[in-house]
Amino acid sequence: MKILVVNAGSSSLKYQLIDMETEKVLAKGGCERIGIAGSLLKAKGNGGEKLYNVDMPDHKKAIKLVLDALLDNEIGVIKSMNEIDAVGHRVVASGEYFKKTTLVTPEVLKTLEEKTFELAPLHNPSAATGLRACMEVMPGTPMALVFDTSFHATMPEKAYLYGIDYDDYKNYGIRKYGAHGTSHKFVSLEAAKYLGKKPEKLKIVTCHLGNGSSITAVDGGKCIDTSMGFTPLAGVLMGTRSGDIDASAVEFLARKKGLSHADAVTYLNKKCGVAGISGVSSDFRDLVAGEESGNERCALALDMFAYQVKKYVGAYAAAMGGLDCIVFTAGIGENTPTVREDVCEGLEFLGVEFDAKANNAQNDGSIREISKKRSKVKVLIIPTNEELVIARETAELL
Numbered sequence: 529m530k531i532l533v534v535n536a537g538s539s540s541l542k543y544q545l546i547d548m549e550t551e552k553v554l555a556k557g558g559c560e561r562i563g564i565a566g567s568l569l570k571a572k573g574n575g576g577e578k579l580y581n582v583d584m585p586d587h588k589k590a591i592k593l594v595l596d597a598l599l600d601n602e603i604g605v606i607k608s609m610n611e612i613d614a615v616g617h618r619v620v621a622s623g624e625y626f627k628k629t630t631l632v633t634p635e636v637l638k639t640l641e642e643k644t645f646e647l648a649p650l651h652n653p654s655a656a657t658g659l660r661a662c663m664e665v666m667p668g669t670p671m672a673l674v675f676d677t678s679f680h681a682t683m684p685e686k687a688y689l690y691g692i693d694y695d696d697y698k699n700y701g702i703r704k705y706g707a708h709g710t711s712h713k714f715v716s717l718e719a720a721k722y723l724g725k726k727p728e729k730l731k732i733v734t735c736h737l738g739n740g741s742s743i744t745a746v747d748g749g750k751c752i753d754t755s756m757g758f759t760p761l762a763g764v765l766m767g768t769r770s771g772d773i774d775a776s777a778v779e780f781l782a783r784k785k786g787l788s789h790a791d792a793v794t795y796l797n798k799k800c801g802v803a804g805i806s807g808v809s810s811d812f813r814d815l816v817a818g819e820e821s822g823n824e825r826c827a828l829a830l831d832m833f834a835y836q837v838k839k840y841v842g843a844y845a846a847a848m849g850g851l852d853c854i855v856f857t858a859g860i861g862e863n864t865p866t867v868r869e870d871v872c873e874g875l876e877f878l879g880v881e882f883d884a885k886a887n888n889a890q891n892d893g894s895i896r897e898i899s900k901k902r903s904k905v906k907v908l909i910i911p912t913n914e915e916l917v918i919a920r921e922t923a924e925l926l
């Protein structure tokens with residue numbers, strides 16, 4: 529079985545074609561600048577690579593080009609479009625409308641478009657555009673929606689509710705939904721496999737640390753709590769996002785700066801986080817370089833980030849009544865040793881014995897253990913693979 533995974537943004541469309549028997553990526557690539565002058569498809573497959581400098585006025589043209597690349601004489605990996613058994617679409621937000629991976633029907637499409645857009649106005653409309661384009665170009669091929677929020681659907685009410693009027697939760701769906709669910713699911717399962725234990729027997733804190741960061745408590749294979757909230761603005765401070773902040777401070781800030789509510793939220797999403805604190809960059813490579821050259825605000829931003837992640841590790845160990853494993857993943861989690869070390873520093877009381885030497889070893893893209901052999905709590909670096917989870921879920925649904 530071959531599954532095409534599609535991740536559509538407003539002007540981009542990334543894809544992978546995965547063979548489910550071997551779970552190997554047969555082809556992958558991405559369209560950039562869709563609807564903008566200079567659009568481009570970079571496609572890889574069959575050991576080769578090709579650049580398509582073709583005008584892509586919309587996502588329909590983009591997906592047509594992707595199929596051309598998949599069928600190409602040189603870099604192509606299939607002979608006919610019919611070899612694609614299904615398409616799995618990444619969708620950021622489901623609200624309470626979808627709890628799991630869902631096959632697309634006219635009713636499902638209607639709910640996606642009419643109910644969920646306001647929950648993720650930057651992301652869900654793009655996913656729907658990508659979906660519609662695929663449906664037009666590949667009629668008859670089953671389409672599945674795979675939600676970033678699904679893995680968090682097992683959170684109990686006490687974890688996902690905010691302390692607001694219960695009727696407002698019921699009427700408007702204001703609650704915690706979480707994000708990066710496919711990543712948290714993937715790395716927690718990989719951790720269990722690596723440790724040779726059943727997921728049901730493990731208490732794991734998964735730290736997905738990238739431009740957007742979230743931390744999840746995975747107890748017995750299920751998410752019981754996560755740091756992101758109603759939107760991906762919540763939790764720890766991130767590249768440009770503030771993370772949690774007192775709502776009254778937002779109102780105060782909006783008044784001081786003469787911002788509307790919407791503009792204040794845009795400010796919290798785009799101008800804050802480690803970029804705001806450091807005044808230098810949202811990119812952790814720049815912050816580490818800044819700290820090394822004596823920039824105190826870069827050092828402060830890194831300090832705040834690690835401190836906030838550490839607090840979630842402690843809180844979730846308490847929530848689960850124990851801890852067997854901490855997992856680091858995503859751009860920062862996989863590539864920034866100093867963050868991992870600072871997060872784990874002082875966690876000996878929980879049973880973490882950190883191995884600084886292993887932590888500083890070269891990243892070779894494999895799973896790496898960065899706790900000492902005798903450590904009660906294992907600390908692992910696990911490269912995430914969200915596309916594979918999307919493909920697996922789509923295949924299972926079929």
Ligand code: ADP
Nearest residue numbers: 737738739740810811812813858859860863864
């Ligand atoms: P997202 O997918 O949320 O956009 P990523 O998971 O790609 O983000 O993470 C991006 C972050 O990872 C940046 O802050 C970047 O500095 C950090 N990072 C550190 N080292 C590397 C590296 N070698 N490759 C990619 N990202 C890295």
